[in-house]
Amino acid sequence: MxxxxxxxxxxxxxxxxxxxxRRADAVLERQRGRESSARTYARSFPIVPARAHGMTxxxxxxxxxxxCLSGAGTLALGHNHPIVLEAVQRTLTSGAPLHVLDLATPEKDAFTDALFATLPSGFADRARIHFCGPTGTDAVEAAFKLMQTATGRRGLLAFTGAYHGMTAGALAASGGVTTKQPVPGIAADVTRLPYPYSYRCPFGVGGEHGAQLSARYTERLLDDPNGGVVPPAAMIVEAVQGEGGAVPAPDAWLREMRRITAERGIPLIADEVQTGVGRTGAFWAVEHSGIVPDAMVMSKAIGGSLPLAVIVYHEDYDGWLPGAHTGTFRGNTLAMAAGTATLRYVAKEGxxxxxxxxxxxxxxxxxxxxxxxxxxxxxxxxxxxxxxxxxxxxxxxxxxxxxxxxxxxxxxxxxxxxxxxxxxxxxxxxxxxxxxxxxxxxxxxxxxxxxxxxxxxxxxxxxxxxxxxxx
CATH class of the missing domain: 3.90.1150.10 (Aspartate Aminotransferase, domain 1)
Structure with missing residues (x-):
């Protein structure tokens, strides 16, 4: 190379x-005139990237x-890591089909092997994987649909400060108000629970006591026949809230959420889109607490910088009919090759x-x-x-x-x-x-x-x- x-x-x-x-300013000006008013990072960083390597x-x-943004956590190995480039170049020169819908390919098989090898103990043995559209928000939507199908229920439990994506269901489960206000009724089926945020504790006490109150409130609300919460299809949680301000959930609190949901037959979905692939100091953020969720939502770093998103879940929930959640770009061969290389490299290099x-x-x-x-x-x-x-x-x-x-x-x-x-x-x-x-x-x-x-x-x-x- x-x-x-x-x-x-x-x-x-x-x-x-x-x-x-002056040339860069001209490019920025043209793009400002062409792109939608919803553009985000281009507002914060008025630069025109031309080359990238590693962190630079x-x-x-x-x-x-x-x-220090790393594609919002996508670039586990930084920009254009040699391991990723080699995997992409090898795939391109091999003649492998770049687009195959959801057909089985050697690249998909290798990716699935590499991913399952990283999963928390006790999860991989009875897990199923579904390849979603190439974004985390689509994987979140798929996880909601999966659990709604399996339980026959509709509502969701989600947390203050959460971020799960920008499509309808994922946006409804997210905490930010600004993007939801123009969409009437979008969060009608979501019950919002307090996330333990010690610095700005929702109970005004902070620390371990605040986390304990959050768990106690959740349990009593769900058990209150007049609490207004119909038995939900699932709870979704981030072990560390990313867009919410890098707020980590206490391990004991996460274990309580697992206990509370398990005792009431509520599937627990862990959103690992930003926290996965070593980001938090464990391969998956739920490993810090030792919990095993019913489903894990994954994207960003699993594609080695290319678009890829999946959900991995316990086989008992696999009640979908064929085509229940589909999409044209679920067979991204290059992303699977880059993802396989990334997953193996992160594991091998510690x-x-x-x-x-x-x-x-x-x-x-x-x-x-x-x-x-x-x-x-x-x-x-x-x-x-x-x-x-x-x-x-x-x-x-x-x-x-x-x-x-x-x-x-x-x-x-x-x-x-x-x-x-x-x-x-x-x-x-x-x-x-x-x-x-x-x-x-x-x-x-x-x-x-x-x-x-x-x-x-x-x-x-x-x-x-x-x-x-x-x-």
Whole structure:
């Protein structure tokens, strides 16, 4: 294979060429005029990527960026990893059909073997897999439909702060209000339960006590004949809420959710779209708690950077008729080949364990910075799925010690990071949490550069605001 240019591995800041900047600006302007108003990341990051390798993205203007977004968690191995490129090139030159609907192929067989080898103990032996349309939201829809078919019920249990996708059922189960308001009645069949979020505890107590209250509330609500909850088709939960602000669920609380659902015959769906393939320091985030769900929804990293989505579930729920959930692009041969290579590489190289160690070190350094930078209200996460919640440092804290979210400061920090060559996206309540999702292959040098640039960005923004207030 042709070696990648060494410049893309250099973490030093770069300077853009003025003529190239003008050409990039022209591309951005044309796309702004052509794309819908629903575009998202293009608003946050006005760059035109031309090359990428590992954690580094280079724009057409010659500027390089450390990518701490990783395709919203899709790029477990970073951009254009040699293992992934080799798998794609091998498949292309083999003459394998690139599109086969849902027919059996050697690539699908190899992918299924590789995926099942990673599943939690006690799950793979009696599991079935369904290949969905190539996005996580379609897999979520399939999981809902599967459980509604199996149970004959309709309603769903979902949590505050959740994100499961943008199609009808997945959007209904998600927590964000803004995208649901224009769609009347979309969440009519969803019962919203409190997710344990220690910094902004829904019960105002935080910590372990808040998680215990969440479990107790859930159990009593479901058992209350006047509670208003008709027996549901399923509960869906994220072991770490991603778009919700990198909020990890306590392991004991997850075990309680498994107990509560199992005792009442409610299927438990684990949404592992963003948390899977080593991201949280275990291959699958549910492994931290030791629970075995009835179904797991998977996408993003399982395709090795290419579109792929599946649900894996206990065979007892396999009551679908042929064609009950279908789609034209379920047989993505290239994605299966890239996914197989990625799954095997992550397992072989122990990248989940490295994510746990590197993530713990990053979190510890960021927590230490909070005493120096009071705009850092909370640092949390698991593995290489880290959230830094930014707050108004001059406001009074609430009963739990949390200061008000500061979305303007967060947006300014994101922009300041980009100026320093760091791509960091926001999430959580009011989009006030800077989310760090580096690839599992991040080097120690890159970790230092990420933390240095983020620290400098926060310090610069807060110093400028303080100076403005004093002027």
């Amino acid at each position: 042709t070696a990648r240019p060494t410049a893309l591995t250099d973490v030093r800041p770069t300077v853009a060429d003025p003529a190239a900047v 993205v280079e724009g057409t203007d010659g500027r390089r960026y450390l990518d 990248l989940a364990e490295r994510a746990a160690a590197v993530g713990a070190a990053m979190t510890a350094r960021l927590e230490a910075l909070s005493s120096q930078l009071p705009a850092i209200g909370d640092v949390r996460g698991r593995g290489l799925m880290i959230g830094v919640e930014l707050v108004d440092p001059e406001a009074e804290p609430d009963a739990c010690g949390a200061r008000p979210a500061a979305p303007r400061i967060a947006a300014q920090v994101r922009a300041a990071c980009l100026e320093r060559g760091l791509i960091v996206e926001l999430g959580g309540r009011y989009d006030s949490t800077a989310r760090l999702l580096p690839p599992l292959t991040v080097t120690d040098e890159q970790v230092e550069a990420v933390l240095d640039r983020l620290t400098d960005a926060i310090a610069s923004v807060t110093a400028a605001r303080l100076a403005g207030a004093q002027a």
